Amino acid sequence: MTYVVTENCIRCKYMHCVDVCPVQCFCEGENMLVIHPDECINCGICEPECPSNAIVPETHPIAPTWTRHNARYSALWPNILVAKTPPNDAAAFDGLPNKLRDYFSEKPGDDGS
Numbered sequence: 001m002t003y004v005v006t007e008n009c010i011r012c013k014y015m016h017c018v019d020v021c022p023v024q025c026f027c028e029g030e031n032m033l034v035i036h037p038d039e040c041i042n043c044g045i046c047e048p049e050c051p052s053n054a055i056v057p058e059t060h061p062i063a064p065t066w067t068r069h070n071a072r073y074s075a076l077w078p079n080i081l082v083a084k085t086p087p088n089d090a091a092a093f094d095g096l097p098n099k100l101r102d103y104f105s106e107k108p109g110d111d112g113s
């Protein structure tokens, strides 16, 4: 089992998860993070730390789509080792519907540019 980042991370990207992960397995896109499934040790520490409730175990009902999403983009995006400053408008996007359709960016985060 692994943990996965889901839709509500998009444009929130608070990054509390980065600081608590013991194996630094988060990868950074332009406006969300994902978990590398081969690196996650399933400790669960990150799940309650996410202010957006965007991290779930892969047994969660919404997880299947996001398991594929995390696997796909963790192979494309750079590893993020230290939390950065969240976007100024993060709170305005917390909980909005259809964030994958309307706001998701496939571009890598800063470290990959």
Ligand code: SF4
Binding pocket: 005, 008, 009, 010, 012, 013, 014, 015, 016, 017, 018, 032, 033, 049, 050, 051, 052, 053, 054, 055
């Ligand atoms: S703490 Fe949650 S919203 Fe923030 S970057 Fe991590 S998964 Fe995304």
Ligand code: SF4
Binding pocket: 003, 020, 021, 022, 023, 024, 025, 026, 035, 039, 040, 041, 042, 043, 044, 045, 046, 047
């Ligand atoms: S479950 Fe543990 S190892 Fe996996 S991403 Fe979260 S903090 Fe990192």
